[in-house]
Amino acid sequence: MEQNTAAAVKPKRAKKPSQTSGMSRALVRRETISAYCFLAPALVFFVAFVVIPMFICVFYSLFDYSLGGINGFVGLDNYIQLFQDPVFHKGLINTIIIVLVAVPAVTAFSLWVGSAIYRMNAFTRSFFRCVFYLPVVTGSVAITVVWKWILDPYNGILNQLIGTNGYNWLGEGKTALACIILILFTTSIGQPIVLYVAALGNVDNSIIEAAQVDGATKLQVFWKIKWPAIMPTTLYVLVITTINSFQCFALIQLMTRGGPMNATMTIMYQVYDSAYRLYDLGYANAIGVILAIIIAIFSAIQFKVAKTD
Amino acid sequence: MSANTATKKMNKHVDLTGTSTGYKVFVVIVLILVSIFFLFPLYWIVTGSFKPQLEITSRVPIWFPMEPTTDNYARLFEHPAFLWLFNIVFISGMAMVLTCITASLAGYALAKKRFIGRAVLFTIIICAMALPKQVIVIPLNQEMTNIFHLNDTLWAVILPTVGWPFGVFLMKQFAETIPTEILEAARVDGAGELRTFMTVVLPMIKPGIGALAIFTFVNTWNDYFLQLVMLNSEEVWTLPLGIAKLQGEMSSDFGLIMAGAALASIPIIVVFIAFQKYFTQGIAMGAVKG
Numbered sequence A: 001m002e003q004n005t006a007a008a009v010k011p012k013r014a015k016k017p018s019q020t021s022g023m024s025r026a027l028v029r030r031e032t033i034s035a036y037c038f039l040a041p042a043l044v045f046f047v048a049f050v051v052i053p054m055f056i057c058v059f060y061s062l063f064d065y066s067l068g069g070i071n072g073f074v075g076l077d078n079y080i081q082l083f084q085d086p087v088f089h090k091g092l093i094n095t096i097i098i099v100l101v102a103v104p105a106v107t108a109f110s111l112w113v114g115s116a117i118y119r120m121n122a123f124t125r126s127f128f129r130c131v132f133y134l135p136v137v138t139g140s141v142a143i144t145v146v147w148k149w150i151l152d153p154y155n156g157i158l159n160q161l162i163g164t165n166g167y168n169w170l171g172e173g174k175t176a177l178a179c180i181i182l183i184l185f186t187t188s189i190g191q192p193i194v195l196y197v198a199a200l201g202n203v204d205n206s207i208i209e210a211a212q213v214d215g216a217t218k219l220q221v222f223w224k225i226k227w228p229a230i231m232p233t234t235l236y237v238l239v240i241t242t243i244n245s246f247q248c249f250a251l252i253q254l255m256t257r258g259g260p261m262n263a264t265m266t267i268m269y270q271v272y273d274s275a276y277r278l279y280d281l282g283y284a285n286a287i288g289v290i291l292a293i294i295i296a297i298f299s300a301i302q303f304k305v306a307k308t309d
Numbered sequence B: 001m002s003a004n005t006a007t008k009k010m011n012k013h014v015d016l017t018g019t020s021t022g023y024k025v026f027v028v029i030v031l032i033l034v035s036i037f038f039l040f041p042l043y044w045i046v047t048g049s050f051k052p053q054l055e056i057t058s059r060v061p062i063w064f065p066m067e068p069t070t071d072n073y074a075r076l077f078e079h080p081a082f083l084w085l086f087n088i089v090f091i092s093g094m095a096m097v098l099t100c101i102t103a104s105l106a107g108y109a110l111a112k113k114r115f116i117g118r119a120v121l122f123t124i125i126i127c128a129m130a131l132p133k134q135v136i137v138i139p140l141n142q143e144m145t146n147i148f149h150l151n152d153t154l155w156a157v158i159l160p161t162v163g164w165p166f167g168v169f170l171m172k173q174f175a176e177t178i179p180t181e182i183l184e185a186a187r188v189d190g191a192g193e194l195r196t197f198m199t200v201v202l203p204m205i206k207p208g209i210g211a212l213a214i215f216t217f218v219n220t221w222n223d224y225f226l227q228l229v230m231l232n233s234e235e236v237w238t239l240p241l242g243i244a245k246l247q248g249e250m251s252s253d254f255g256l257i258m259a260g261a262a263l264a265s266i267p268i269i270v271v272f273i274a275f276q277k278y279f280t281q282g283i284a285m286g287a288v289k290g
Helices: A004-013 A025-060 A077-083 A087-116 A121-139 A138-148 A159-163 A173-188 A190-200 A205-213 A218-229 A229-247 A250-255 A267-276 A281-308 B002-010 B022-049 B071-075 B081-112 B118-130 B134-150 B155-163 B166-177 B181-187 B191-202 B206-221 B224-230 B238-247 B252-273 B276-288
Strands: A063-066 A069-074
Touching: A025 B118, A025 B134, A025 B155, A025 B191, A063 A087, A063 B022, A077 A281, A087 A121, A087 A173, A087 A190, A087 A205, A087 A229, A087 A267, A087 B022, A121 A138, A121 A190, A121 B022, A121 B134, A121 B166, A121 B224, A121 B252, A121 B276, A138 A173, A138 A250, A138 B022, A138 B238, A138 B252, A138 B276, A159 B081, A159 B224, A173 A190, A173 A229, A173 A250, A173 B071, A173 B166, A190 A229, A190 B022, A190 B081, A190 B276, A205 A218, A205 B081, A218 A229, A218 B155, A229 A281, A250 B224, A267 B224, A281 B134, A281 B206, A281 B276, B022 B252, B071 B155, B081 B118, B081 B155, B081 B166, B081 B191, B081 B238, B081 B252, B118 B166, B118 B191, B134 B155, B155 B206, B155 B224, B181 B191, B191 B206, B206 B276, B224 B238, B238 B252, B252 B276
Parallel strands: none
Antiparallel strands: A063 A069
């Protein structure tokens, strides 16, 4: 314990000798105690409602757990069943389609909007930022119910406008997933735009001006100066958009319930469906564990790719 | 597309940043068109909530309520909509207060204290934030039912929201901007830990608390999945949840649903616009420096 303390403090001591040179072990111990007092309330909540549920999730995924309670340990049976389940296959494919379409579209479009508005005057900038953030604030339920009306076969304005009276956008496998992705897109770009506006505003202007004096084109300025400077933001946007797309739930539950014929089934929706329609909690938790692993892999890949670029 | 390239070619005028006026006009036009597309659902909710049944089910588009009526709202309040509104305000407000308290204390300690286990703790928090929040909701429900016996109460939504570590992370980012010298000076002056926090730290991280407050409030209000799983009885439903349930029951009564959607979204939009500055600052802070 004591050795750990010394090791932990050493690098800081090297950096700022004036502050820590007098820091004795007793002081470190005092700091540790007071730090944990400050951390205690947050840690209690974090452990009770994030860490423990994670373990419960993994734990229950190894049991046959249905409406009547736990019916015994089944080992990896839930996982084996999962990999043979055609609904899971469909859900996995749909989820990957949603992520592969929504994430690049959201990132590219928010970068474009960000670059377009960040040099405008403060009022116009915050106006556009607000407009694109509104669907996020409005909330997934309100946005979903209004879209359901817009897309309604007879009373919806979309069919009335384009003259496809009676076409059921959400009832046809071909268009249902596309509609979900489009609405997901509108509710996802708010935060990335805010991030890009902030990041682009922080790019050092003198470098850009110097490059322009040297005759750099707009594209060169973008790719050689701005793009590397906003790379951390792009990485963050990629990761949060991926996590959000994987977790897209309200849209599906309120619009299609995974239908028609599992055309909009996703992994996240199957977690809910297994738990609350089929009452197979062990199975639902196993899907949850797989979803967490898939998201972790995706995030790791994005980190890797973005770092090597 | 062709119009775009044409204007680009026509316009030889180029300003200092290398952008032609034609391209600028194109950008503004596209932005306005996309804005209309983004604002339309909200417009449709508000106008729809005042449309009489006949205009709702009309087979031709009616862009504006011709004979505005509050009938939809009257039918909404036949359900306990006020109670649902109170529930969601209570949940969001409570989660906001508790998150701000726990996160500012913890964020300060993580940013400014050198203690055993700090690096490990920080790594755990970052990893937890990358996990899908919704995956733990179903085990959380089991935990609330079997251990805490809080299932089907408003606290079943509030407590997990406070546990989510984003707030700690955000407050750590803000607390790092406090100069260590000031804290040293307070210590030399003999101020205790708690007093240092209250009189020195708290005033300096105020903008951060503002950002976290508004962020937590809006996100809790809109965390539909958690509400759906935790709240079963009608008297603990929240407004968004109530609207979703109503839509499931009477999916063709769009007027009623739009009235509910308006009631569920207008308050939160007003809050957002009023505190927009804090909000955008908080989002940017959570990422750019992370």
